[in-house]
Amino acid sequence: MSAVPETPPLLSDAARSRIERELAKYPPEQRQSAVMSALAIVQDETGWISPQVIDEVAAYLGMPPIAVYEVASFYTLFNTKPIGRYRLSVCTNLPCALHDGAKAGEYLKERLGIDYGQTTPDGLFTLMESECLGSCGDAPVLLVNNKRMCSFMDNARLDALIAELKEAGR
Amino acid sequence: MSAQDLAIDAKVQETCFHGRHIQPQIYAGLVSPDGWHLKDYEQREGYQALRRILSEKITPEQVIAEMKSSGLRGRGGAGFPTGLKWSFMPRQFPGQKYLVCNSDEGEPGTFKDRDILRYNPHIVIEGMTIAAYAMGIPVGYNYIHGEIWSTYERFEQAIEEARAAGYLGRNILGSDFSFELHAHHGFGAYICGEETALLESIEGKKGQPRFKPPFPASFGLYGKPTTINNTETFAAVPWIIRNGGPKYLEVGRPNNGGTKIFSMSGDVERPGNYEVPLGTPFAKLLELAGGVRYGRKLKMVIPGGSSMPVLPADIMMATDMDYDSIVKAGSMLGSGAVIVMDETRCAVRSLRNLSHFYFEESCGQCTPCREGTGWLWRIVNRIETGKGTMRDLDELDRIAYNIQGRTICALGDAAAMPVRAFLKHYRDEFAYHVEHKKCLVPA
Numbered sequence: 001m002s003a004v005p006e007t008p009p010l011l012s013d014a015a016r017s018r019i020e021r022e023l024a025k026y027p028p029e030q031r032q033s034a035v036m037s038a039l040a041i042v043q044d045e046t047g048w049i050s051p052q053v054i055d056e057v058a059a060y061l062g063m064p065p066i067a068v069y070e071v072a073s074f075y076t077l078f079n080t081k082p083i084g085r086y087r088l089s090v091c092t093n094l095p096c097a098l099h100d101g102a103k104a105g106e107y108l109k110e111r112l113g114i115d116y117g118q119t120t121p122d123g124l125f126t127l128m129e130s131e132c133l134g135s136c137g138d139a140p141v142l143l144v145n146n147k148r149m150c151s152f153m154d155n156a157r158l159d160a161l162i163a164e165l166k167e168a169g170r
Numbered sequence: 171m172s173a174q175d176l177a178i179d180a181k182v183q184e185t186c187f188h189g190r191h192i193q194p195q196i197y198a199g200l201v202s203p204d205g206w207h208l209k210d211y212e213q214r215e216g217y218q219a220l221r222r223i224l225s226e227k228i229t230p231e232q233v234i235a236e237m238k239s240s241g242l243r244g245r246g247g248a249g250f251p252t253g254l255k256w257s258f259m260p261r262q263f264p265g266q267k268y269l270v271c272n273s274d275e276g277e278p279g280t281f282k283d284r285d286i287l288r289y290n291p292h293i294v295i296e297g298m299t300i301a302a303y304a305m306g307i308p309v310g311y312n313y314i315h316g317e318i319w320s321t322y323e324r325f326e327q328a329i330e331e332a333r334a335a336g337y338l339g340r341n342i343l344g345s346d347f348s349f350e351l352h353a354h355h356g357f358g359a360y361i362c363g364e365e366t367a368l369l370e371s372i373e374g375k376k377g378q379p380r381f382k383p384p385f386p387a388s389f390g391l392y393g394k395p396t397t398i399n400n401t402e403t404f405a406a407v408p409w410i411i412r413n414g415g416p417k418y419l420e421v422g423r424p425n426n427g428g429t430k431i432f433s434m435s436g437d438v439e440r441p442g443n444y445e446v447p448l449g450t451p452f453a454k455l456l457e458l459a460g461g462v463r464y465g466r467k468l469k470m471v472i473p474g475g476s477s478m479p480v481l482p483a484d485i486m487m488a489t490d491m492d493y494d495s496i497v498k499a500g501s502m503l504g505s506g507a508v509i510v511m512d513e514t515r516c517a518v519r520s521l522r523n524l525s526h527f528y529f530e531e532s533c534g535q536c537t538p539c540r541e542g543t544g545w546l547w548r549i550v551n552r553i554e555t556g557k558g559t560m561r562d563l564d565e566l567d568r569i570a571y572n573i574q575g576r577t578i579c580a581l582g583d584a585a586a587m588p589v590r591a592f593l594k595h596y597r598d599e600f601a602y603h604v605e606h607k608k609c610l611v612p613a
Contacts, residue, residue, distance in 0.1 A: 025311075025352035027266075030392060032374030036357050040316075063374075074376040074533075076358035077316055093278040094476060094523045095435035095509050131360060131530055133317040134275040134284055136435040136507070137185040137442045146357075147319040 011056050015041050019060065031061045035071050039078055040146075048079040076131070077146045084119040086165050089130035089143040096132075096139040104140035104153050105129060111162060124169050125162075185442040186285040190458045193421060194445040195409040195429045196402065200289050206324065208331040211292035217337055219411035220296050223303060224345045230261070233304040237407070239415030241427030246272055246363075246400030247475065247504045249493045253415075258387040259305040259397055268391040269302050269310035270372070270398040273325075274356050274363040276315055278476035278527060279507030282431040282443050283401035287314065288321040290405070291328035295351060297404030299337065300411060302349040305397060309350050312401075313368050316356040325353045360531035364579045365398045367533065378535045379579035402431060402506075422448035426492035430506050434459040437466065437512040448492040455491055455508065466512040470595070474504025476524050477584030479591030480517075501591070516611045517596035518603050521588060522550045528585035539582035542573040546589055553600055556607030563600055567593055 011019075019038045026033040038057050043049055049072045058065040072078045079087065090105040105116070108127055112120050116129040135141045138151030150161060186197050199205075199214040211217070223233060238253030259267065271294060275283040286294060298310050314322040329351055332338040340348045354372055356362050362371045366380035369391050390396020406428055410418045419427035426448040432455055435441050439460025446455060452471070462468050468483040473491070479501040481489070489499040496503045511520060525547040534540045549566055552558045570586035577583070593600060602610040 025354070027392065030373070033354075033372055035374040036316075036371070037355065040355070040357060061374075067375075070376050071374065074359060075316070075356070078357060092523075093527055094472075094520060095279045095507075097523055098436040098509070098511060098515070099441060130317075131358075131527060132276045132278040132280075134315045135281050135318065136279055137281050137433060139435070139441065143317060146316070149318065149320065 007052065009056060010046055010050070010053055011042060011060065012045060015045055016060075032063050032067070035061055035063065035068060036075065039068070039072055043078060044145075044147075047085070048082045050082075084126035085124050085169050087126045087128060087143075087145050089128040089133075089146075091130050091133045091135075091139070091141050093132045093136075095136035096141060099136075099139035100154070101140040104142065104155075104158060107155050107158055108142075108162075111158065124166065184440075185281065186289065186445075188440065188442060191445040192450065192454075192458075193429060193447055195421070196286060196290065196293060196405045196431060197443070197445045203289060206289050206291055206328070208292055208328070208335055211290065211296075215412060216292055216408070217296055219408040220299055220303075220337065221343060223300060223411065224343050224347065230304045230306065233300065233411070236410060236415045237304070240406075240410045240418040241415070241422070241425060242403065242406055242410060242418065243426070243493060244400055245402035245406070245430065245506065247277070247477075249503065252399060252403055252406075255387075255397060255399070256301065256305055258385075259307075260388070260395055261306055263395055266309070266392070266394045267305065267307045268394055268396040269298060269305065269307040270365075270368065270391060270396055271298055271310065271312040271401055271404055272363065272365060272368055272398055273312055273314040273401045274368060275401070275505075276317075276360045276363055277505050277507060278524070279433060279435050279472065279509045280475050280505040281433045281435075282506060284315070284318050284321055285443050286401055286405050286431075287325050288318075291325050292332060293405045293408060294325075294401055295328060295332050295338065297407035298351060299342065299349050300407050301397070301399065301404060303347055307397070308348060309352075311352050311354045311372055311391070313354050313356060313362070313372060316358055319355070322353055322355045329353060359533075360527075361533045361579070361581060364581065367579065368398065369396065376533070378533045379581075381578055423490075423492050423494075426494060430491070430503075432491065433505075433507045434510065435507065436510040437463045437515070438510045439463050446491070449490050449495070452486050452489050452491055452508075456510070459510075462510065462512050464512075466514065468510065469513045469515055470511045470517070470520075472501075472507075472509040472511075472588070473499075474502045475507040476509065476527065477580075477587060478502045478504045479587050480520075480595060481591075482595050514611060516554075516609045517592050517599045518550065518554045518609070521592040522547070522554045524588045525550050525585065528581065532581060532585070536577040536579075536582065538573045539577045539585065542569055542582065543585045545569050546573075546585060550589075553603050556603065558600075558604045560601065560604055562604070563593065563597065 022034040022037040058068045119126040140153040242252045243249040362377040367377040371377040386396040431445045471486040529543040529547040532543045570589040573582045574586040
């Protein structure tokens with residue numbers, strides 16, 4: 001177990017109860033199986049997987065922190081660095097690229113004034129080039145903060161999305 | 171706030187509600203996005219196969235025999251006979267055993283399982299429960315692609331519905347058969363579609379494939395005997411039990427039984443999922459998807475997901491869509507993802523896109539794949555940007571050859587096969603790029 005953090009714990013009661021629900025799916029001696037869901041639950045609250053999150057999740061599940069970090073750094077939906085409030089992941093793989101997915105990415109770059117991997121100065125948007133989202137029939141597609149799939153994103157719908165998120169993020 | 175509530179997502183998702191399937195079995199009776207609940211599924215003959223098995227006390231051996239006679243082949247990509255796979259499970263094994271559904275759908279071009287899970291989740295639950303009965307398995311997991319989060323949540327709701335109705339849990343429908351099912355989500359790693367990487371991932375580790383043997387049937391999840399099938403494979407099971415294996419086989423072709431869902435993407439008028447009997451001509455499938463977009467001419471097609479060899483238009487137009495016919499044509503049916511490219515598409519640029527994907531997704535465990543995928547991408551990128559040499563063409567072939575068959579899992583092959591196929595069919599285009607520093611195709 002790692003030392004009790006000096007800062008207040010990041011794992012909220014709500015997060016703990018959601019993690020407990022995930023743990024119930026696995027044999028009692030396999031707490032590690034819930035590591036991905038635990039990290040996803042905490043990331044929803046904290047925005048990114050900080051070293052403190054790693055330590056707390058590791059302590060909670062009884063894993064070495066390095067094993068938690070290995071998972072956090074292997075799976076691409078985890079943010080191991082702080083990012084903008086809204087992570088926009090645009091799929092540019094071949095099927096999407098053929099059906100205007102690449103164009104959607106270019107449009108967002110221009111609209112937000114940033115390149116892939118960058119965050120807008122106001123800290124609102126981080127633009128990412130994503131690998132296959134498994135929704136090629138809806139191209140162009142993008143994900144907002146990993147959870148919300150936005151389909152058929154022509155320029156008008158991209159504009160509407162940006163406007164909506166700017167409003168919500170104010 | 172649910173994604174569905176937002177006005178921006180209100181546009182009807184038409185990828186499988188177009189009514190242009192042929193003799194559908196899995197998407198049969200699906201007419202609206204709201205029809206996914208248990209009561210809707212029961213109206214579509216749902217859970218009748220499971221009821222019959224339990225009430226008529228059909229033995230596990232009989233279920234497996236029925237599966238064998240159906241000719242059902244795994245829908246995830248490898249096409250392995252499902253009944254045979256089920257018979258590999260040690261029935262008399264005294265300890266724990268696991269059943270796993272592979273819904274980690276991330277092969278570029280493939281989006282069929284998402285529609286099954288979000289619009290017909292109970293068909294997967296019923297298929298898995300029957301499989302668990304046949305193999306004497308008490309616990310199952312459905313590993314769902316992390317990117318389709320709302321679908322994961324829906325599957326969890328469907329599990330709750332099934333449990334409340336007695337189709338899951340202890341003593342199912344009053345019998346002495348018990349089966350627990352849980353949903354597990356991925357979080358962005360293509361490699362977890364490989365079955366042993368998927369098992370590692372459920373165990374809470376990096377998704378790096380295991381060396382085989384031992385195979386999952388003897389050493390699977392938590393080291394216990396495990397059977398893993400694709401979502402669409404499980405979804406085919408209830409129909410087979412209701413109508414009989416031989417009837418299923420009749421729907422398709424010898425050795426290619428049943429229907430298959432083809433995900434049509436790229437340059438087609440109406441991208442989407444089309445469920446048709448195996449053996450349906452490609453020309454017919456293209457017609458269902460509205461033909462080539464903007465009335466352009468067909469140039470090339472990847473018939474089975476991004477890992478499979480590309481085929482030129484004339485070969486595809488003369489090919490039927492079943493496992494054996496596509497192999498004969500020089501490619502593979504794979505996951506049934508059909509990526510269509512029209513006459514304006516450049517072979518070099520298309521390959522560059524694919525190669526970048528495999529470079530990004532290589533898990534880094536095996537040297538030929540880790541180093542080779544980057545090497546392939548850098549060379550194709552060099553050719554695309556007018557900096558390639560003629561020697562690069564042979565170099566690509568050589569590297570691809572040296573990756574293929576020399577890695578723990580098939581990701582290396584998946585990166586190599588497109589390179590070799592694009593070079594085989596479109597070498598002139600690559601040479602043109604090298605010689606003229608520009609593209610042959612006006613894009």
